[in-house]
Amino acid sequence: MSILIRDVREHELDSVLALNNNAGSAILPLDQVRARRFYEQAEYFRVAERDGNLAGFLAGFGASADHDSSNFAWFRQQYPDFFYIDRIVVASRRRGGGVGRALYADVQSYAELRYPQLCCEVFLDHGADAALLFHGSFGFREVGQHVMPEVDVRACMLTKELCSYPWVRDTYGDALPDLPWTRARMADIAQAARANPA
Numbered sequence: 744m745s746i747l748i749r750d751v752r753e754h755e756l757d758s759v760l761a762l763n764n765n766a767g768s769a770i771l772p773l774d775q776v777r778a779r780r781f782y783e784q785a786e787y788f789r790v791a792e793r794d795g796n797l798a799g800f801l802a803g804f805g806a807s808a809d810h811d812s813s814n815f816a817w818f819r820q821q822y823p824d825f826f827y828i829d830r831i832v833v834a835s836r837r838r839g840g841g842v843g844r845a846l847y848a849d850v851q852s853y854a855e856l857r858y859p860q861l862c863c864e865v866f867l868d869h870g871a872d873a874a875l876l877f878h879g880s881f882g883f884r885e886v887g888q889h890v891m892p893e894v895d896v897r898a899c900m901l902t903k904e905l906c907s908y909p910w911v912r913d914t915y916g917d918a919l920p921d922l923p924w925t926r927a928r929m930a931d932i933a934q935a936a937r938a939n940p941a
Contacts, residue, residue: 745793746791746792746793746798746841746842746845747791747792747793748789748790748791748792748845748846748849749789749790749792750788750789750790750928751782751788751789751790751800753782755790755797756775756778756779756782757775758797759773759778759781759790759797759800760773760774760775760778762797762799762800762832762834763778763800763830763832765834766832766833768866769866769870769871769874770830770832771830771894781802781829784804784808784809784810785802785803785804785829785928786803786804786805786808786826786927786928787801787802787803787804787826787850787853787854787928788800788801788802788803788928789801789846789849789850789928791833791842791845791846793840793842797834798833798834798840798842799831799832799833799834799842799843799846800831800832800846801828801830801831801832801846801847801849801850802828802829802830803826803827803828803829803850803854804826804827804829805825805826805827805857805858806818806819806822806823806824806825806826806827806858808827810827810829812827812829813889813891813892813893814827814864814889814891814898814900815827815829817887817889817900818862818900818902821886821887822860822862822902824858824859824860825858825859825860825861825862825902826850826853826854826857826858826860826861826862827862827863828850828861828862828863831843831846831847831863833846843877847881851881851903851905852924854905855905855906855907855908855911856907856908856911856919856925857908857911857927858905858908859904859905859908859909860902860903860904860905860908861883861902861903861905862900862901862902862903863878863883863901864889864898864899864900864901865878865898865899865901866896866897866898866899867888867897867898867899868896868897871899875899878901881903882903882904883901883902883903884901884902884903885899885900885901886900886901886902887900888900
């Protein structure tokens with residue numbers, strides 16, 4: 744019963760949408776347009792697969808992204824460089840089974856090669872203790888609170904310093920070795936498009 748983390752596939756967007764919209768009030772709803780936007784623009788958009796079924800997903804953006812989240816904008820006002828986790832969703836039947844931890848370990852592995860810190864938020868108006876404990880166990884700390892004007896929800900803003908980033912930056916700069924696990928998702932999409940023009 745291992746967990747496979749991989750990039751989302753285009754034909755899975757409807758499943759991702761359903762997973763998101765069945766997650767409850769701790770996650771903002773998603774529509775087809777926004778799911779498509781994640782697919783086309785998110786720097787990190789990966790799913791967790793367990794027993795051949797989608798068990799969760801995580802979408803994230805680097806600080807320079809053209810992303811319209813007010814929480815992302817809040818972090819951008821505070822910090823010059825960061826990686827933002829827009830959302831993580833785990834299927835209700837899979838919660839507590841390690842799917843969220845596997846996604847967070849994977850996104851941290853991705854981010855620490857490129858960014859000095861990881862940022863996210865937890866909604867405080869919907870029974871946040873489990874989510875705050877989960878993030879605290881990963882080393883996140885609260886750096887402020889923000890009320891999202893579009894939905895009038897208060898969020899706890901969390902960051903985590905990525906201790907490997909300074910060494911990676913000093914050693915490799917912007918030229919990471921070309922290895923399968925160091926490649927950025929968007930670079931792979933661009934490369935595939937060049938190899939298979941429509």
